[in-house]
Amino acid sequence: MADKILIIDDDVDTLKLVGLMLQKQGYQIIAANNGEHGLAQAEAENPDLILLDVMMPEMDGYEVAKRLRANQSTTSTPILMFTAKTQLDDKVTGFEAGADDYLTKPTHPTELSAHVKALLARSSKGKIPTSPLSTETRSLTIGILAPHGGQGVTTTAVNLGDAIRLAFNAEVIIAELRPGMGTLGPDMGEADPKALTELLTASPSEPTGQKTKDKLYVHATGLRMLFGSVRPKDALLMNALGPMEALVNQLSNLAPYLVLDLGSGLTPLTQKLIPVCNTILVLVEPVTNSINHSRALMADIAEIAGSKENIRAVVVNRIRSDTQLNMSQIEELLGQTPLIAITPAPELIYAATRMKTTVLANRPDSLTAQQFTKLAQEVVKLEKQKK
Numbered sequence: 001m002a003d004k005i006l007i008i009d010d011d012v013d014t015l016k017l018v019g020l021m022l023q024k025q026g027y028q029i030i031a032a033n034n035g036e037h038g039l040a041q042a043e044a045e046n047p048d049l050i051l052l053d054v055m056m057p058e059m060d061g062y063e064v065a066k067r068l069r070a071n072q073s074t075t076s077t078p079i080l081m082f083t084a085k086t087q088l089d090d091k092v093t094g095f096e097a098g099a100d101d102y103l104t105k106p107t108h109p110t111e112l113s114a115h116v117k118a119l120l121a122r123s124s125k126g127k128i129p130t131s132p133l134s135t136e137t138r139s140l141t142i143g144i145l146a147p148h149g150g151q152g153v154t155t156t157a158v159n160l161g162d163a164i165r166l167a168f169n170a171e172v173i174i175a176e177l178r179p180g181m182g183t184l185g186p187d188m189g190e191a192d193p194k195a196l197t198e199l200l201t202a203s204p205s206e207p208t209g210q211k212t213k214d215k216l217y218v219h220a221t222g223l224r225m226l227f228g229s230v231r232p233k234d235a236l237l238m239n240a241l242g243p244m245e246a247l248v249n250q251l252s253n254l255a256p257y258l259v260l261d262l263g264s265g266l267t268p269l270t271q272k273l274i275p276v277c278n279t280i281l282v283l284v285e286p287v288t289n290s291i292n293h294s295r296a297l298m299a300d301i302a303e304i305a306g307s308k309e310n311i312r313a314v315v316v317n318r319i320r321s322d323t324q325l326n327m328s329q330i331e332e333l334l335g336q337t338p339l340i341a342i343t344p345a346p347e348l349i350y351a352a353t354r355m356k357t358t359v360l361a362n363r364p365d366s367l368t369a370q371q372f373t374k375l376a377q378e379v380v381k382l383e384k385q386k387k
Contacts, residue, residue, distance in 0.1 A: 003120055004028045006045060008038030008064060009053035009082070014105075018051065018082075021109050022116065035059030039067055042074050049119055050074075054083035054094070062097040069098035078119040082112075091201060092236040100242045139173070139251070139258035140383050143277035147293035149264045151283045152316045154184050155349060156342070157261040160281075162221055162358040163369075163376035164257050171255040173216065175226040177244065177273075178263045180235030182228025189356040190217055193227035197234050200243045212250040221361050224255065241272050248276055266300050274304050278383055280311045284338060286324040291333045298336075312382070314375065315341035339378045342371050 005027045009015050012033065019029040030045050032038035035056055042050060050068065054061035061081055068074040081099040083090075091102045103115050144157045154176060161174040176184045179200065185193035195215040216224040228234075237244075252258055260277065262270045274280065280301060284294040294313060302308035315330060315338045331337050345359070345368040352362040360369045 002026055002028045003048040004030065004045060005049045005051060005116070006030045006032065006038065006041055006047035007051045008032045008035065008041075008056075008061070009051075010034055010056045011053070014053070018112070021112070025113060027116075035061070035064040038064055039071075042068060042077070043071065046073065047077060049078045049080065049116060051080050051082050051116075052099070054081055054090070062093055065094070065097035065099055080115055080119055082107075089233075089236065092239065095237075095240040095243065138249075138253055139255055140279075140380070141248075141252055141258045141260065141277050142379060143260045143262050143270075143273060143280045144283070145262040145270060145280070145297075146264050146283040147290065147297045150318075151264070151285055151290075152318055152342075153263060153283060154187075154261050156281070156283060156314065156316060157259050158184060158188070158223075158225075159358050159360060159368075159372045160375055160379070161223055161257070161259040162360045163372040164259075164380065165221070165223060166360060167373055167376045168257075168380065170257055171222075171224070172257040172259065173224045173226070173251055173255045174259045174261065175248070175251055176228040176261040177226075177248075177269065178228035178235075178261065179237040180229055180232050181263065182230050184225065184261070185217070185227030185230065187353045187356065188217070188219055188225060188227070190227060192231075193217070193229055196226055196247075197229045197231075197237060199226075199247050200237045200240050202243075209250055209253055212247065213254050216254075219357075221358060223358075226251070228261075238267065238269055241269060244269055245272055245276075248273060252276070266297060271304055274301060278310060279379055280305075281314050281339075281379070282311060284313050284315045284330065284334065286315055286317060286326075286330055286341075288325065288333065291325070291330060295334050310382075312336075312379075313338040317342060317344040318346070340371055340375045342375075343367060 005022055007015055007019055010033050015031045019031055023029050030041055032041045052061045065079055079099045080101045081094045082103050084105045094102045101115055101119055144153050146153050158174055161172045165172045176182050179196050199215055216226055218224055282294050282298050284291055298311050301311050313334055313336060348359050348363055348366055348368050352359045355362050363369055
């Protein structure tokens with residue numbers, strides 16, 4: 001049976017031209033010339049894909065997309081926004097409203113066809129599963145986050161990744177999934193990283209495993225990295241959940257190990273990626289308030305995941321202080337034994353950053369390097385115990 005495409009556009013010429021073109025390719029076409037009519041058609045016809053104009057009177061495409069996502073019968077229907085609005089902010093607004101892809105007018109018929117085919121393939125109604133969990137060859141994926149900023153998530157991610165690379169002689173990708181808030185790029189030698197932004201704003205028909213691989217920064221250590229950009233406006237892309245999930249799916253097939261820097265808090269993106277991770281590491285500072293926050297974060301993650309089995313605490317001491325709690329006190333408050341405690345080493349961290357490298361590469365003989373090596377071994381051992 002032919003895939004059914006609903007076109008919602010107030011421009012009659014667009015409805016005719018695009019509808020005829022797609023019809024010639026074998027699709028069944030339904031048309032609606034305004035938002036209200038489009039919503040009614042979507043409810044009645046249950047289309048496989050919706051091609052949606054943005055600039056329409058009374059109800060624009062953004063509002064239509066929001067209502068489609070709020071309706072249980074269309075919540076997972078792919079939406080391709082087709083519009084003359086070309087700015088990055090317009091694209092982000094479309095993603096926030098619920099669009100899966102964004103194509104600007106005018107476009108060549110071949111390009112439109114490629115976008116349509118890609119979305120139908122990715123659709124939950126289509127033939128190809130979208131979830132990275134269904135990919136048997138995917139990476140062992142480790143997500144790292146903290147209850148709030150400034151707790152060393154990025155430092156932990158890059159040094160854990162390097163420890164895994166060294167301990168298991170394996171390729172490792174580190175992805176800093178924080179567009180507009182990146183710090184790893186400048187620390188590792190790329191002052192103005194753009195790859196993450198470019199990958200997130202590309203169409204689903206463009207990114208391939210090879211293209212994604214080519215965008216990765218290859219560090220002197222051999223680590224491959226995807227940096228969050230440093231341009232604040234790119235933070236809007238944190239809401240591009242569909243493109244971000246598709247990107248992680250690509251990354252998970254490019255190396256045996258994938259380390260995700262998820263930043264702080266339980267953002268919509270983190271909630272989306274929780275099922276992707278084999279292990280989730282929650283960072284804990286050895287003070288009472290931070291421990292309580294980390295414990296609450298772990299409980300919320302377990303509720304989303306349906307299990308607490310894959311969630312582990314890691315104590316990170318960023319400063320030296322006599323007021324910090326000892327390990328037994330931390331265990332009592334946290335309700336579990338942390339995998340490891342990383343002792344304070346601000347001078348080592350600073351020295352490694354100044355050299356644009358990791359602690360393990362700069363000071364392999366240090367206690368901090370040994371602690372990250374132990375953490376790498378523990379994380380991989382956890383995965384092996386499940387098998």
